[in-house]
Amino acid sequence: xxxxxxxxxxxxxxxxxxxxxxxxxxxxxxxxxxxxxxxxxxxxxxxxxxxxxxxxxxxxxxxxxxxxxxxxxxxxxxxxxxxxxxxxxxxxxxxxxxxxxxxxxxxxx
Numbered sequence: 001x002x003x004x005x006x007x008x009x010x011x012x013x014x015x016x017x018x019x020x021x022x023x024x025x026x027x028x029x030x031x032x033x034x035x036x037x038x039x040x041x042x043x044x045x046x047x048x049x050x051x052x053x054x055x056x057x058x059x060x061x062x063x064x065x066x067x068x069x070x071x072x073x074x075x076x077x078x079x080x081x082x083x084x085x086x087x088x089x090x091x092x093x094x095x096x097x098x099x100x101x102x103x104x105x106x107x108x109x
Contacts, residue, residue, distance in 0.1 A: 004029045013039070028052050037062070051076055 002011040008031045013024030020039035028034045032054055037047030042065030049058040055078055060071035072083045 041065075 001009055004010050006029060008029055009027050010029075011024060011026045013020055014022040019041055021041075023036065023038055025036045026034040030052060032052055033050050034052075035047060035049045037043060038045040043062035044064065045062065047060055047062060048056060049060075051057050053076075055076065056074055058071065058073045060067050061069040063069075067086055070083065070085050073081050075081055
């Protein structure tokens with residue numbers, strides 16, 4: 001487990017030979033769930049990201065650490081902003097906002 005300076009759990013999950021393995025949960029400093037998903041060396045399978053108030057921010061699928069398949073993003077009011085299908089060769093979809101500006105960890109840059 002990893003902790004914030006205030007003693008609240010920041011992240012929890014298992015590791016195998018120094019690598020994250022299995023389900024991992026990440027939390028905001030207020031203790032609410034920030035994201036959750038599976039590691040098999042890299043992010044793999046469905047990952048869900050949340051706003052600090054608990055509403056879903058994004059759901060995406062990873063394979064070997066790369067975003068693939070269908071992924072969706074909602075705003076802070078629960079309105080879906082876009083839906084994208086992505087594979088190794090192309091990205092297609094529709095949305096109300098520009099999908100650029102989000103990296104694979106859903107941190108704005």
